[in-house]
Amino acid sequence: MTVSKTAEKSGDAAKGRKDVGDAQIHGHAEALQLGELSEQLGYVLKRAQLKVFENFIRCMASLQLTPAQFSVLLLVEKNPGRNQTEVASTLGILRPNFVALLDNLESRDLCARIRSTNDRRSHILVLTDKGKAVLSRAKKLVATKHESRLNELLEPANREALLQMLSKIANEF
Amino acid sequence: MTVSKTAEKSGDAAKGRKDVGDAQIHGHAEALQLGELSEQLGYVLKRAQLKVFENFIRCMASLQLTPAQFSVLLLVEKNPGRNQTEVASTLGILRPNFVALLDNLESRDLCARIRSTNDRRSHILVLTDKGKAVLSRAKKLVATKHESRLNELLEPANREALLQMLSKIANEF
DNA sequence: TGATAATTGTTATGGACCATATCAAATATC
DNA sequence: GATATTTGATATGGTCCATAACAATTATCA
Numbered sequence: 001m002t003v004s005k006t007a008e009k010s011g012d013a014a015k016g017r018k019d020v021g022d023a024q025i026h027g028h029a030e031a032l033q034l035g036e037l038s039e040q041l042g043y044v045l046k047r048a049q050l051k052v053f054e055n056f057i058r059c060m061a062s063l064q065l066t067p068a069q070f071s072v073l074l075l076v077e078k079n080p081g082r083n084q085t086e087v088a089s090t091l092g093i094l095r096p097n098f099v100a101l102l103d104n105l106e107s108r109d110l111c112a113r114i115r116s117t118n119d120r121r122s123h124i125l126v127l128t129d130k131g132k133a134v135l136s137r138a139k140k141l142v143a144t145k146h147e148s149r150l151n152e153l154l155e156p157a158n159r160e161a162l163l164q165m166l167s168k169i170a171n172e173f
Numbered sequence: 174m175t176v177s178k179t180a181e182k183s184g185d186a187a188k189g190r191k192d193v194g195d196a197q198i199h200g201h202a203e204a205l206q207l208g209e210l211s212e213q214l215g216y217v218l219k220r221a222q223l224k225v226f227e228n229f230i231r232c233m234a235s236l237q238l239t240p241a242q243f244s245v246l247l248l249v250e251k252n253p254g255r256n257q258t259e260v261a262s263t264l265g266i267l268r269p270n271f272v273a274l275l276d277n278l279e280s281r282d283l284c285a286r287i288r289s290t291n292d293r294r295s296h297i298l299v300l301t302d303k304g305k306a307v308l309s310r311a312k313k314l315v316a317t318k319h320e321s322r323l324n325e326l327l328e329p330a331n332r333e334a335l336l337q338m339l340s341k342i343a344n345e346f
Numbered sequence: 347t348g349a350t351a352a353t354t355g356t357t358a359t360g361g362a363c364c365a366t367a368t369c370a371a372a373t374a375t376c
Numbered sequence: 377g378a379t380a381t382t383t384g385a386t387a388t389g390g391t392c393c394a395t396a397a398c399a400a401t402t403a404t405c406a
Contacts, residue, residue, distance in 0.1 A: 032263045035251035036312075041323060042229050042240055044336055045222045047265070047343035052215045055346060067215055068363095078208035085383065090205045092220070097364065099385060113384095121372045121383040139209075150214060153341055161331070162338050163217055168326055170220035173228060241392095258354065270393065272356060286355095294354040294401045352403065362393075367386105374381065 052150075059145040063138050068093070069105060070142075073135045076111060076125045083122035084113070110134055225323075232318040236311050241266070242278060243315075246308045249284060249298045256295035257286070283307055 037043050056067050065073070071091055079087070088098035102125075105111040110131035113123035127135065150159065210216050229240050238246070244264055252260070261271035275298075278284040283304035286296040300308065327335065 032248060032252045032255060032259060034263075035247060037244055037247050037251075038340065039336065040244070040247075040315075041320075041332075041336060041339075042222070042225045043244055044339040044343055045218070045225055046240070048339040048346075049215070049218045049222045050265075051343055051346040052218055056215050067219075071210055071213070071216055074208060074210050074213075075205060078210075079205045082205060083383075086205060090207075092223075094365065095384070096366085096386075119373070119383080123384070142213075147214075149346070150342075153345060154338060158334070158338060159214075162335065163212065163214060165327060165331060165335050166214075166217040166221040167211065169323075170217055170224055172326060173221075173224040173322070256354075267394065268355070269357080269395085292354080292402070296355070347406105349406085350404080352401100354401080355399095357396105357398080359396085360394085362391100364391080365389085367388085369386080370384095372381100372383080375379080376377100 055149065056142075056146055059141050060138065063134060063141065065134075065138055068101060070135075070138055072101065072105065073110065073127065073131060073138070077127050077132065077135055080126045081124050083116065083119075083124055085122070087125055105131070228322065229315070229319055232314050233311065236307060236314065238307075238311055241274060243308075243311055245274065245278060246283065246300065246304060246311070250300050250305065250308055253299045254297050256289065256292075256297055258295070260298055278304070 053067055056070075060066070060070065068091075072087065075087055075090060076082070084098055084102065085095055088095050093101070102111065102113065106113060109128050112126050112128050112131075114126065116122045116124045154162065226240055229243075233239070233243065241264075245260065248260055248263060249255070257271055257275065258268055261268050266274070275284065275286065279286060282301050285299050285301050285304075287299065289295045289297045323332065
C-alpha cells in the first residue's frame with residue numbers, strides 16, 4: 001500500500017468500520033446540496049478557472065497551445081529581447097520549470113533563445129516568424145471561439161468589471 | 174538529460190545559438206509590459222485563484238486544512254450519509270483520488286466511513302464530533318481572516334456580483 | 347434462479363505542474 | 377584578483393490529476 005504522502009496511512013483499508021443504513025433505500029441519488037460551498041469564493045473561483053482553461057485548450061487544439069505557452073508567446077511578442085529569468089518571473093513561473101516550456105516552443109520553431117552579447121550568461125527571447133504567425137492565428141481563435149463564448153454569458157460591462165475585480169485580487173490580495 | 178515529456182527534447186542545451194546585444198546595457202531591468210495578457214480572462218482568473226488559495230492556506234495553518242479538505246468537510250456536514258462516489262463527484266474529484274483525501278481526514282478523526290447496510294459496497298460519510306468542532310472553528314477562521322480581507326478589497330455589492338459571474342462561468346461555460 | 351453486467355471502493359501507475367537544491371559559466375563586487 | 381552573485385540548466389521530489397484494473401457487492405435479465 002502506498003497511500004499519498006500527505007495522508008498519514010490510516011491502517012489497512014477496512015478495519016473497525018461500523019455498518020449503518022442510509023436514507024437512500026433505492027432512492028434515485030438526488031443531487032447533493034452545495035450549501036455554504038457555493039458562497040466560498042475560492043471554490044467558485046477554482047471551478048470557473050478550470051472551465052475557462054478547459055475551453056481554452058479545446059479552442060487551441062488545432063494549434064496545440066496550452067494557456068501557459070500562449071502566455072509566453074504573448075509576453076515575448078510584447079517584450080522582445082528579454083531574458084528567460086525576466087519572462088518567467090513575470091509569469092510566475094520558476095526558472096527551472098521554464099526551461100522545458102521553452103525547449104518545447106523552441107523545438108517547434110515558435111520562439112528562439114539568443115545568447116546576449118552584453119551578458120553572455122543570459123538568453124534573449126524572441127518570436128520566430130513562424131511564432132508570430134502562429135500567435136496571430138491563436139489570437140483569432142481566442143477571439144472567435146473563446147471570448148465570443150464568454151460574451152454570450154456575460155454582459156460586456158460585467159465582463160469588464162469581472163476582469164477588474166480579478167486583477168485587484170491577483171495584485172493586492 | 175530528461176526533458177519534460179511534453180517537450181520534444183530539443184537536442185543538447187546550447188546548439189547553434191546566435192549571439193546578439195540587447196537594449197538593456199546595464200539598464201535596471203524595467204518591468205515587462207503585460208500587454209494583452211492582462212485582458213485574458215483565463216490568465217487573470219488563474220492568478221487570482223492562486224492568491225486566494227494561498228491566503229486560505231495561511232489562514233488555515235493552525236487547523237491544517239487545505240481548500241479541498243475544507244470543501245469535503247463542508248459538503249459532508251451539509252449532506253451526511255452520502256457515499257464516497259457522490260461526494261467526490263460533486264466536488265469534481267475522481268474516486269481514486271478521493272481515497273487518499275478521505276484516508277487523511279479519517280486518520281485525523283474528522284470524518285468517518287461507515288459501511289452501508291443497504292448497499293454493502295458503499296461507504297457512508299459522516300463528520301465525527303471532532304470533525305464538526307474543527308469545521309466550526311475553520312468557518313470562523315475563514316470569516317474573520319479570509320473573507321474579511323476580501324471585503325476590504327471589494328465592495329459588498331461587487332463581491333456578490335463577482336460570485337455570481339464566477340458561478341455562471343463555472344456552471345454554464 | 348443463475349449467468350452476466352454494472353457499481354463501489356481501492357490500488358497501481360503515469361503525466362503535468364510546482365518547488366528546492368545544486369552546478370558551470372559568466373558577470374559583478376570589493 | 378579573490379569572492380560573491382546571476383543565469384540557464386539539471387536533478388529530484390511533492391502534489392494533483394487521469395486511466396486501467398481488481399475484488400466485493402449488487403443489478404439485470406434470459
